[in-house]
Amino acid sequence: MNNIYGMLAEYEDQGTIFEGLTKIRSLGYKKIDIFSPFPIHGMEEMFMGKSLKRQSRKLSNTVFGFGMVGFLAIFGLITWVSVFNYPLNIGGRPLMSFPAFIPPMFEITILFSGITTVITMLYLNGLPKWHNPLFNSVKFKRVTDDRFFLLIYATDCRFNSTQTQIDLMKSNALSVEVILKD
Amino acid sequence: MIMALYRLYPPSEAEMRIRLRRHGRTRRPQPYENLFQVTPTTVKRDSFLMLLSMLFLTYWIICWISIPTRASFGYLFAFISMLTCVLGSSFFVLIQHAVRAGWSVIARRSAEFIMETVSLFAILFLLVVINMKDLYIWTDPSCNFELASIGMFYLNNVFWIIRGIGYFLVWIISSKYICQKSFNQDQAKNDSLSITMQKASYIFLLLYAYTTSFASFDWVMSLQPHWFSSIFGIYFFATCFLTGLASICFIFLLTRVPSNTNHMYDFGKLLFGFTIFWTYIAFSQFMLIWYSDLPEEIGFYTTRSNTEEWWRMSFYLIFFNFIVPFFFLIRKDNKWHYGPIFFMSMWTLFFQFIHIYWLIMPILGEEKWWYSLDCDFSAMMIVMALFIRKIIRSCRKYELYPKNDPFLEESLKCEKIH
Numbered sequence: 256m257n258n259i260y261g262m263l264a265e266y267e268d269q270g271t272i273f274e275g276l277t278k279i280r281s282l283g284y285k286k287i288d289i290f291s292p293f294p295i296h297g298m299e300e301m302f303m304g305k306s307l308k309r310q311s312r313k314l315s316n317t318v319f320g321f322g323m324v325g326f327l328a329i330f331g332l333i334t335w336v337s338v339f340n341y342p343l344n345i346g347g348r349p350l351m352s353f354p355a356f357i358p359p360m361f362e363i364t365i366l367f368s369g370i371t372t373v374i375t376m377l378y379l380n381g382l383p384k385w386h387n388p389l390f391n392s393v394k395f396k397r398v399t400d401d402r403f404f405l406l407i408y409a410t411d412c413r414f415n416s417t418q419t420q421i422d423l424m425k426s427n428a429l430s431v432e433v434i435l436k437d
Numbered sequence: 438m439i440m441a442l443y444r445l446y447p448p449s450e451a452e453m454r455i456r457l458r459r460h461g462r463t464r465r466p467q468p469y470e471n472l473f474q475v476t477p478t479t480v481k482r483d484s485f486l487m488l489l490s491m492l493f494l495t496y497w498i499i500c501w502i503s504i505p506t507r508a509s510f511g512y513l514f515a516f517i518s519m520l521t522c523v524l525g526s527s528f529f530v531l532i533q534h535a536v537r538a539g540w541s542v543i544a545r546r547s548a549e550f551i552m553e554t555v556s557l558f559a560i561l562f563l564l565v566v567i568n569m570k571d572l573y574i575w576t577d578p579s580c581n582f583e584l585a586s587i588g589m590f591y592l593n594n595v596f597w598i599i600r601g602i603g604y605f606l607v608w609i610i611s612s613k614y615i616c617q618k619s620f621n622q623d624q625a626k627n628d629s630l631s632i633t634m635q636k637a638s639y640i641f642l643l644l645y646a647y648t649t650s651f652a653s654f655d656w657v658m659s660l661q662p663h664w665f666s667s668i669f670g671i672y673f674f675a676t677c678f679l680t681g682l683a684s685i686c687f688i689f690l691l692t693r694v695p696s697n698t699n700h701m702y703d704f705g706k707l708l709f710g711f712t713i714f715w716t717y718i719a720f721s722q723f724m725l726i727w728y729s730d731l732p733e734e735i736g737f738y739t740t741r742s743n744t745e746e747w748w749r750m751s752f753y754l755i756f757f758n759f760i761v762p763f764f765f766l767i768r769k770d771n772k773w774h775y776g777p778i779f780f781m782s783m784w785t786l787f788f789q790f791i792h793i794y795w796l797i798m799p800i801l802g803e804e805k806w807w808y809s810l811d812c813d814f815s816a817m818m819i820v821m822a823l824f825i826r827k828i829i830r831s832c833r834k835y836e837l838y839p840k841n842d843p844f845l846e847e848s849l850k851c852e853k854i855h
Contacts, residue, residue, distance in 0.1 A: 354727050
């Protein structure tokens, strides 16, 4: 039982997978994923919900935080260097002359947020990943060509290997397959 | 005045049709949407705005008799502030035509109404010309020997007035041409007028770019004739575009033209972008002058920071014109709804006007910036009342959205782009 990764159902086209998804969701399954050869119109709204509030803000909030960290880090560095560590008199200006600090602060803030956008995105997507249990399925290879797949994860609280199989078959799936962890 | 705009007109049949179509696709009713759709009653008379303007004109003339220089500066401030809205809207309209933008078609008419008021400013400009001697120190012949020869050639009374007339000719001709074409298209059968407008807008954009920069040199920068900055034209343009966008949002929301939150999102993005652009340009100018610290350049900033009150005001400008809008508009929620965008457009308008005040007033050399604010207020009311009266009149005269524009459908379907 613990060895099951999830249950994979195969559908013929985007219409049937849409109907299947609505049916499966109405039965109360939460941890679902859809795999398709091309983006299906309206699928995103189905997953996200129509309101914007349910859209995840993990990425933007993390990036904002790291941008702020970069801002403070470079401010600290410049202040430490030009005021304490190596004070230089430039044209009689005060050592702590803020306008001159702004360009590097701007640059480093952008650098930090740019790099952390990529890293956070990879982390949130679970990348890089060498192998996915779905690759064990032979049928799943057609996902890049002409078949649509729906996966219910075994971690779903309603997951039950026999009952889930029946539910998926009832939702007009062509075939249902158990995916094992390895 | 806001109430006058608010109860502007009864919705036409065509508008109701579109509004209904929109309701089929609204995600969720927004609170502000309902606010703008209260039972409309037409404003029967706009003569009270004329009366208001005349009343404040009387007050301003009393000020002008007692303290002519201060009153003239107040008038120049009001004139330039409202003119920036007009120029910004003109840029907006021309850019939308030039790039054949679809999303903004529903809001374009508000921008055209603002653009059309430029002929009013041609009349208002007369008062600046009359007060020229009080405003610009280079009009005094004894001042000229200090200026370089190019300054002698450029800054003399006759040439200055001729240039002023030239700018207004360009602006009036182009705005009449573009707006009239757009108004005519409401009755037109085909799209030929749209194509004409698109072609004309390329030339007009170029002309506007030149005239706006030179107008800013003539009317604002020459207040300090010994100081010059080559970035000043674009600095002024950034202010123009910000106030233009803010006033378009303002009029657009008050005219209750059907729109969806995606239009607000687009306006929010533009406001956010141009707030940063304005800060970038202002900082570029400041940074170079502050770093080199040359006596002929630093005068601009020393006049604005040599007393404590002006120094404090310069700091407030950074805070209210950059930091607050930046952190307010960076949130997706705040760009997405009617209320925050309406609030932010008012905020931007108000604080950009303060910025123009900061550009013009310190030349007087007053110690405190709140000295005789009544001159400024009355002058502002003269210009603003006439401006709003003209907009209300055009709202009643023409359709509130381009009815036959080829991109109207696209604009109504304006979808969110992640």
